[in-house]
Amino acid sequence: MVKLKVKDVIFGYSGTNILENVCFELGASELVSIVGPNGAGKSTLLKCIDRILTPKTGCVSVEEKDLREMGRLEVAKTLSYVPQSTVRVFPSTVFDTVLMGRRPHLSWFSGEKDKEKVWQVLELLGIEALALSSFNELSGGQQQKVLIARALVQETGVMLLDEPTSNLDIWHQLDVMEVVKKLVREKKVTGLMAVHDLNLASKYSDRIIMMKNGKIVAIGSPAQVLTSENIAAVYGVEADVSIQAKIPYVVPLKQLEAF
Amino acid sequence: MGEILKNPVAAEKAAKGKNARENSGIRAAYQHHIWKKLFFMVFLLLLTLFLSAFIITIGPLDLSVWEVYHILYNELLVLLSTLLNLIFPNSFEVIETPGNVVWDIRFPRVVAGLLAGFGLGICGCVMQAVLKNPLASPFTLGISAGASFGVAVAAVLGVGIIGGPYLLVGNAFLFAMLCSLFIIGLASFKGATSETLILAGIAVNYLFSSLSSLFQYFATDEQLRLIVSWGMGDLAAFSWKNFPLLLVIFLICIPLIYLKANDLNLMTIGDESAKSLGVNANEVRIFTMLLASLLVATIVCFTGTIAFIGLVAPHVARMLIGADHRFLLPASGLLGALLLIASDAVALNIISPTTIPTGIMCSLLGVPFFIYLIVKGKRKEFW
Numbered sequence: 008m009v010k011l012k013v014k015d016v017i018f019g020y021s022g023t024n025i026l027e028n029v030c031f032e033l034g035a036s037e038l039v040s041i042v043g044p045n046g047a048g049k050s051t052l053l054k055c056i057d058r059i060l061t062p063k064t065g066c067v068s069v070e071e072k073d074l075r076e077m078g079r080l081e082v083a084k085t086l087s088y089v090p091q092s093t094v095r096v097f098p099s100t101v102f103d104t105v106l107m108g109r110r111p112h113l114s115w116f117s118g119e120k121d122k123e124k125v126w127q128v129l130e131l132l133g134i135e136a137l138a139l140s141s142f143n144e145l146s147g148g149q150q151q152k153v154l155i156a157r158a159l160v161q162e163t164g165v166m167l168l169d170e171p172t173s174n175l176d177i178w179h180q181l182d183v184m185e186v187v188k189k190l191v192r193e194k195k196v197t198g199l200m201a202v203h204d205l206n207l208a209s210k211y212s213d214r215i216i217m218m219k220n221g222k223i224v225a226i227g228s229p230a231q232v233l234t235s236e237n238i239a240a241v242y243g244v245e246a247d248v249s250i251q252a253k254i255p256y257v258v259p260l261k262q263l264e265a266f
Numbered sequence: 267m268g269e270i271l272k273n274p275v276a277a278e279k280a281a282k283g284k285n286a287r288e289n290s291g292i293r294a295a296y297q298h299h300i301w302k303k304l305f306f307m308v309f310l311l312l313l314t315l316f317l318s319a320f321i322i323t324i325g326p327l328d329l330s331v332w333e334v335y336h337i338l339y340n341e342l343l344v345l346l347s348t349l350l351n352l353i354f355p356n357s358f359e360v361i362e363t364p365g366n367v368v369w370d371i372r373f374p375r376v377v378a379g380l381l382a383g384f385g386l387g388i389c390g391c392v393m394q395a396v397l398k399n400p401l402a403s404p405f406t407l408g409i410s411a412g413a414s415f416g417v418a419v420a421a422v423l424g425v426g427i428i429g430g431p432y433l434l435v436g437n438a439f440l441f442a443m444l445c446s447l448f449i450i451g452l453a454s455f456k457g458a459t460s461e462t463l464i465l466a467g468i469a470v471n472y473l474f475s476s477l478s479s480l481f482q483y484f485a486t487d488e489q490l491r492l493i494v495s496w497g498m499g500d501l502a503a504f505s506w507k508n509f510p511l512l513l514v515i516f517l518i519c520i521p522l523i524y525l526k527a528n529d530l531n532l533m534t535i536g537d538e539s540a541k542s543l544g545v546n547a548n549e550v551r552i553f554t555m556l557l558a559s560l561l562v563a564t565i566v567c568f569t570g571t572i573a574f575i576g577l578v579a580p581h582v583a584r585m586l587i588g589a590d591h592r593f594l595l596p597a598s599g600l601l602g603a604l605l606l607i608a609s610d611a612v613a614l615n616i617i618s619p620t621t622i623p624t625g626i627m628c629s630l631l632g633v634p635f636f637i638y639l640i641v642k643g644k645r646k647e648f649w
Contacts, residue, residue: 054538057541057542058541059538059541059542079541079544079545079546080544082544083542083543083544084544086542087542088538088539088542090536090538090539090542093536095534095535095536096398096399096400096534097394097395097398097400097534097584097589098589099531099534099588099589099590100299100588102296103531103588103589103590104535107531107532107535107543108543110528110532110543110544110545111543111544113528126293135292136292138292138295138296139292139295139296139299161543
């Protein structure tokens with residue numbers, strides 16, 4: 008069953024287009040990574056899907072419902088977005104930060120039901136003990152988990168993640184990715200994430216979308232997309248791709264001169 | 267322990283028990299945290315009421331506590347019977363009371379301090395939240411400087427939107443609103459960041475300060491005295507005549523701002539995140555800034571430049587009860603009121619019978635306290 012459908016999305020400022028005719032479909036409970044060099048349009052695509060940015064043309068629909076016909080609150084009940092973690096000027100506690108995710112569902116008061124949902128999600132992600140800590144006092148990995156928790160209490164079927172592992176050490180990269188995988192498997196969330204690390208994408212994704220200059224170059228299973236030829240064409244890097252534990256493993260070797 | 271090691275089921279049960287204990291511990295701590303905030307709000311409210319009740323009994327004129335409250339009681343009876351007569355004509359006899367220092371000077375001054383402090387505290391809090399910047403306040407955004415310039419124009423040229431006794435006040439209001447609308451207009455441009463707005467505010471501040479200085483340069487001695495004394499900020503200018511207007515603006519702006527408390531929380535996490543959670547950040551920014559500007563313009567046109575409250579009250583409140591605007595807005599307001607009436611009381615009585623303008627005393631007392639809190643608070647990552 009198609010959960011998320013992106014059709015002919017074009018986005019740009021004035022004359023230049025950042026996204027050109029992007030089309031793809033995501034199934035239910037599928038985890039898909041978007042990879043590509045800096046400036047390929049990965050984050051822009053996520054923002055266009057969540058209607059944080061408004062595409063020039065094209066349509067995004069979730070379960071056949073066109074997002075253009077929905078109000079802001081309705082979109083927030085359908086899709087959740089996990090931004091890259093940044094230090095906040097006025098940090099709130101972890102609990103209050105996650106409670107913000109209930110905003111699309113709440114009236115002015117946050118009821119006991121909403122608070123209970125926050126507790127459940129904090130427990131699920133193993134960060135309940137941090138509930139009263141200030142967001143800025145947390146490590147990068149913990150902050151990323153809090154942002155995922157905030158998206159999770161939105162109770163949407165689709166979660167968009169913008170480079171959830173950037174700036175994390177390898178232990179925390181795996182920790183965050185295991186959480187995302189758990190949500191996809193157990194909570195039946197459909198996940199779409201922009202990611203830089205090709206090996207993480209290979210290890211955790213059901214499918215990979217490879218982008219360059221705002222266009223999709225390849226889409227398919229990690230083994231189909233992460234080939235030496237594709238990597239050379241998109242990144243301008245010669246890479247050795249071997250299969251380890253049934254998944255492709257990429258070792259970048261050198262920059263290609265004629266790129 | 268030995269049994270747990272041998273028996274995996276027992277080990278799991280023990281671990282679950284431990285988790286449950288820890289979890290109930292953190293949940294209890296959260297409840298405690300909420301109660302502490304509520305308790306603090308009640309404490310602030312009582313402290314403000316107590317301090318107001320005390321301040322009204324002190325002043326250059328020697329009156330006993332009993333005399334002060336006796337006069338106040340009589341005046342309130344008069345007020346009540348006048349109000350009731352409006353509803354049920356001629357059913358109550360209104361006894362004329364002689365003019366007195368308590369009802370005509372001290373009481374309006376405390377009420378003005380409470381309203382102005384409360385309003386400035388809330389406006390500072392709103393501006394800091396929507397611009398995500400700890401430097402934002404009615405003063406740094408140039409609103410006070412605009413009002414000051416309006417006063418200079420009225421004093422020197424005698425030109426204003428309304429004449430008569432409201433010449434100064436009308437001009438102050440007009441120019442304060444013009445500055446705010448300029449900043450808000452900038453905010454509605456695509457791509458305007460909070461830094462752009464703060465910088466534009468500071469630039470506007472310089473522009474109007476220079477223009478005011480230019481007017482002061484050409485002013486006569488009397489005009490100069492008027493401009494300078496207004497710029498210092500003083501509650502003495504406030505009288506009962508201004509009260510209904512201020513109250514109406516308060517009753518419109520403050521509930522509307524408070525209804526947006528949840529959205530203000532979301533504004534602090536960034537426009538994109540706020541949008542993804544269903545809040546149109548730009549709309550919230552323009553709506554709350556308009557309300558805050560209207561409130562500030564109304565306050566400063568009556569009291570002059572009392573710059574410090576709008577900056578400091580939200581910061582102190584944030585240090586004490588955290589960043590949730592459902593608590594932070596009223597706490598900023600109450601702290602603003604408290605700081606202003608306390609400073610005004612000191613300004614009135616410290617070298618009695620000479621009185622010092624409120625704005626000066628407010629900064630003199632507030633700055634050392636604020637710097638102490640910044641140095642202490644930085645370690646706890648409040649900003």
